[in-house]
Amino acid sequence: MAWRDAKASRARLLLFMASIVLGIAAVVSIQLFSHTLTDNIQRQSKSLMGADFRIDINEAPSERAQEIIDSLQPDASEVSFVSMVAFPKNDGTKLVRVRGLQGDFPFYGKLETEPVTASSSYKTSGGALVDATLMLQYNLQVGDSIKIGEITLPIAGALNAIPGNTAVSSSVAPLVIIPYRFIEATKLLQFGSRKRYEFFYNQPDTDLVLLEEQLQPILEEENADLDTHISTSSRLGRRYDNVGSFLNLTAFIALLLGCVGIASSVNIYIKEKIKAIAVLKCLGASRKQSFLIFLIQIAGIGLLGGIIGTAIGVGLQEFFPILLKEFLPFELTISISLQPLIIGVLLGVIMSVLFALLPLLRTWYVSPLEVLRVNGDNLKQSRKASIVAITVIVLFLYAFSYWLLSDWMFALAFIVGVMVSFGILSGIALGAMKLVRTFFPKSAGFTTRQSLLNLFRPNNQTVVLLVAIGLGTFLISTLYFTKDILLDKAEIGQTSESANLITLDVQPDQVGDVVNTFKANGLQVFNNIPLVTMRMHSIKNELVNDLRTDSTAQIRGWVLNHEFRTTYRNHLIDSEEIVKGEWVPLQKPGEIVKISISENLAEDANVTIGDTIVFNVQGVLMETVVKSIRKVDWANLQPNFTILFPSGVLEDAPQFYVLSTNAPTEASSAKLQRNLVSKFPNISVIDLRQMFTVVEDILNKVSWIINFMAFFSILTGVIVLIGSVRTSKYQRIKESVLLRTLGAKSRQILTITALEYLFLGILGSLLGILLALIGSLLLAVFVFQEPFTSSLIPFLIFLPGISLLVLGIGVSNIREVLRSSPLEVLRKSG
Template sequence: MAWRDAKASRVRLLLFMASIILGIAAVVSIQLFSENLTNNIQLQSKSLMGADFIIKSKQLPSANAQRLIDSLQPDASEVRFVSMIAFPKNEGTKLVRVRGLEGDFPFYGDLETTPTAAASQYQSSGGALVDATLLLQYSIKPGDSIKIGEITLPIAGALQAIPGNNAISSSVAPLVVIPNRFIEATELLQFGSRREYQFFYQQPEVDLERLEERLEPRLELEDAGLDTHISTSKRLGRRYENVGSFLNLTAFIALLLGCVGIASSVNIYIKEKIKAIAVLKCLGASRKQSFLIFLIQIAGIGLLGGFIGTALGIGLQELFPYLLKEFFPFDLQISITAQPILMGIFLGLVMLVLFALLPLLRTWYVSPLEVLRFSGTTFTESKKARYMAIGILVLFLYGFSFWLLKDALFALAFILGVLVTFAVLAGIATLSMKLVKKYFPKGAHFTTRQSLLNLFRPNNQTVVLLVAIGLGTFLISTLYFTKDILLDKTELGQTSQSANLITLDVQPDQIGEVAATFKTNDLPVIDNIPLVTMRMHSIKNELVNTLRIDSTTQVKEWILNHEFRTTYRSELINSEEIIEGEWVASQQEGKVVQISISDNLAEDAQVGVGDVIVFNVQGVQMETVVTSIRKVDWANLQLNFSIVFPKGVLENAPQFNVLTTYAATEEKSAGLQRDLVSKFPNVSVIDLRQVYTVVEGILDKVSWVINFMAFFSILTGIIVLIGSVRTSKYQRIKESVLLRTLGAKNKQILSITALEYIFLGVLGSLVGIILALFSSFLLAVFVFEEAFVPSFIPFLVFIPGISLLVLAIGLSNIREVLKSSPLEVLRKTN
């Protein structure tokens, strides 16, 4: 009976199936991708690092640290830092990351260069390996020269790839690799210069977990650290977990949307089968038999939909390495595993049955007397059975969300958020029907009255259509608004008061000449900021060395190991505000040194106003007291500081300066950089416009990926929309035939249908955008802490676009009525 009835209703059942195929495809493709990513990270962890383990230090290793490093017999070493370089051939300049290598690094993975021989010969030939993209940008080729500080080296080859490097960091500061023996001759490592020393080890037989446990505490005491390829693998895995969770949830929402459409469509489908079920019961069919007939139908299309969706997901996951290649430091190798495939088939079956369970319960309570009744239903469903079905559904959704997120609280928040969103959309749809019914315009034109009447007539699709349209529009619009918030947050003000060029590592004896160079290039000095480096010696009378080995401390690890760059000034800047205590402009004689710290530092160091911190300033201990805590907008692209001293304290401390200016054109910027590199090789210049371009490019890539995933939701919504509209096709046909029989013209029937679906399309898309505005406003205020200025794109594109789509689907339902005679149509539908 299930098979026979399914053949008669195959078009509608196929639409049910289509509603979940895309959701299953999205879930399966992302699950396969996540598994492949995890496996690739584990397999390639050595190649990503280039060694078995590395010892790092952000300063020249102390005597004790050097003894530890030497005792393990390093196989290679390097010093890395950021600096300006120049190409003598065309006077091009660029901020780069320099790695001075010594030894046969990497031990795992490949140092890829063009020509290939440059990777093995650059050490002996004394040449430089330069980022391939940088060479293309400046029309430089191997054989030309590069000036690094006070030395000029031949370019041995174009650098394509090296372990420990990625595309995003290379976009900001491309990589240049030179032999370590030339580093001293560059004269770039001066006081205050940021540098990092790394020592590489190839010792595959070493127990890395035991080594880390034994060596890490001793290295931390010497301001050094240990990194193993195992810890790198774990760290990378955690970094991409959030991306995977977000993509999983987006796919899950698409699946939920499809299932909601199915629940509504099955509800209409079962309503139309009430008479047939009553006839079956008159002929002796039991409750169980009538229930199983339709349960088998739903389970069958769920199983088939699971197979099709899984097959589609296998194909789709091949796209993700291409879409996300910019974010991975390795080439992703794709393979097929069994778990996501089995999960996709299981989801198709279980999700479809669970969401169809409530409508299916109606078949259990149908009375044989229904066959004699002409309208309405008198049977009542069991509230206990209904609540049990709802409880099973919610528990399953929570369990699946927990499996995706691996966090009980997040899973609960997600389910509650989904339920609230669906409830708001359904509530607005119900309210709209009540308002139209209450204020029904009886004096309006016939076609207008009839179209509005259709919104609350029996078997109407107002709720499911508004939910499908609204949720899809909500997702896409939220993505657009959020992207705008992020871009606005990083936007640079193009005024002469906003610095867009920052010169770093200016030594005290160079300030006058650097300022004169600014003036020569007709550029103003906007800021001259002194920087003093220091470390924390003790926090609230507890030594930092003691806190490092205290497993119970609440102080964050970075606080204990960080070398702070601090400044001194008498006033706040526009990215700061005092949230606790009082700002001290200048130090008063006879008092403990008073400092202001940022709110994140106060939280991570577990200190507040009145607490004492002792700093080690170039070997001299300085006791300070926190007198104020500042809220700092770190997203503001200007120089912000965690620790600010008042005037009258650090003026005589060893320091260097940062000078900023505003260059209106790229030509002005390039001219200044050329002059500074030729006169002051140690000075680095950061062009914030280039940084902004990179940030914007990254955000564009991220938003593109997110939009691609949200496309599954909107496409699923469209299919649900088609399915929901087509489900009520026969009811609409009968109504239209009756109208034609009573004398209605084709134009009137078209107008009635068009007005109804335009109302649904406009209302659904408008509600979705309004919800997106509200959620984006909350994100802007509470997450990004920014003013929210919405984009007009969703209003201009989605409202008319979706309304026209809904209209086209609705009008396609009545083509048969308009082309045929009323009697012919009635014969076909009965």
């Protein structure tokens, strides 16, 4: 019976199926990609690091650390730092990451160079490997020269790839690899220079878990760190798990939209079948039989939708390596695993049945007397059964969200957020229906009154269409608004009063000459900031070494291991504001040093006003007390500090300087950089305009990925919309035929339909955009802590676009009525 009835209604049932196909395709493709990613990370864990394990440290190793490093007999070592380099061929300069390598690193994976032989010959020939993209940008060839500090080396080859490096990190600071023996000759490792020492080990038989347990606590006391290929791949996996969770939720929202379409379509479908069910019961069919007929139909359609969606998902996962290749430190090998395929098929069945459950319960309570009733919409459904069905749906959604996120709090927040969104949209839809009914314009024209009646009369689609349209528009609009917030947050003011060029690592004896170089280029020095490096020795009378091993300490790990770059001055700048305590501009002799710290440091170090912190200032212990806490605008691209000392304390401490200026044009910026690099090779120059271009490029790539995923939600919403509107066709046909029989003209019927769907389209898309506006405003204030600037794209494109789409689908529903005679239409629809 289920099969025979389904054959007669196959066109409508196929629309039900289409509602969930894309959602399932998105979930399956992302699950397959996650499995592929995990499998690749596990298989390539050694290649990702290039070694079995390594020890790294951000300063020259202490005597104890060096003893441990030597005892393990490193097979290769490296020192890396950021510096300016020059290309004599075309007077070009660039901020790069220099890596001085010694030994046969990498032991797993390989250096990919052009020519291929350069990966090994650069060590013996004394050449440099330069990032391939950088060589293209500066029109460099193998054999050209590169000036690094005080030395000039020939370019031995173009560097295409090295284990652990990504395209994104290379875009910020391209790699230049040179033999380790030339590092000292560059004279770039001076006081205050940011450097990193790494020691690599090729020891495949070592018990890495035991090694990490024994050595990690000892190395942490020496400010060093042990990384194994197992722990590194685990961290990388967790990092991409976060991305996967976001993508999974996006796909899940698309699936939920599809399920809304199923619920609404099945609701109307079952309403139309009430008479047929009543006839079946007159002929002796039981409640169970009538219920199972339609349950089997929905489950079958869900199964078919799951199979088709899974097949599409298998094809879609091929796109993810293309989308994410710049964020992956390895080449991805696609594989198909069984679990996501099973999940996709089961999701099709389970989600279809669950969301069709409430409408299906109506079949249980159909009385044989419904055959004789004129209005078959007077069924009384069990309240208890409805509550049980809703509870089962919510519990399943929560369980599925928890499985996707692996965090019960996030899963609960997501489900509550979805229910609130659905609730708001449904509430507004019901409110709109009530308003139209209450303030019905009885004096309006016939077509206007008829179209407004369609919004609240039986078989109306107001609630489901507004929810489907509103939620889809809400998602994509939120993405646009959030993208604008991020771009505004990274935006750099280009006024003549804002610094856009920053020089780092200026030594005390170089300050005067650097200032003169600025002036010789017609540029004004905006800031001349002294920097003093230090580490925390104790916090609130507890030694940092003890806090590292204290699992109960409520202090973030970075605070305990970080080398702070601090400054001193007697005034605050525009990006700072005292939010707690009292600002002390000048230190009085004989008193404990009074410092100001940023909000984030106060929170992460678990300190407040009056707490003491002892700093190790290059071997000298200095006791301080927190006197004020500052709110710092980190988005303001100028030197900002977590720790600020008053004047009169650090003037005699070893220090270096940061100077900034404003270069009005790219040409003046390039000229200054050439002059500085030629005179002071140790100085690094950051052009904030170039940095902004890199950041904007990364944000655009991320935005593209987000929009790609949002596409599934929007397209699903459109399919749900088409399905819902097309389903309403079967109610509207009889009404339109009746109107034609009573003398209504085709133009009047067309106008009635157009006004109804235009109203739904405008209201639904407008609600979605307004909800997105509110949500993005909350994100801007509470998450990004930025002023909110809305994009006009949702208002100019989505509002009219979606409204016209709804209008077009709605009008297409009545073409058959307008083209045929009333009797012919009734025969076809009957």
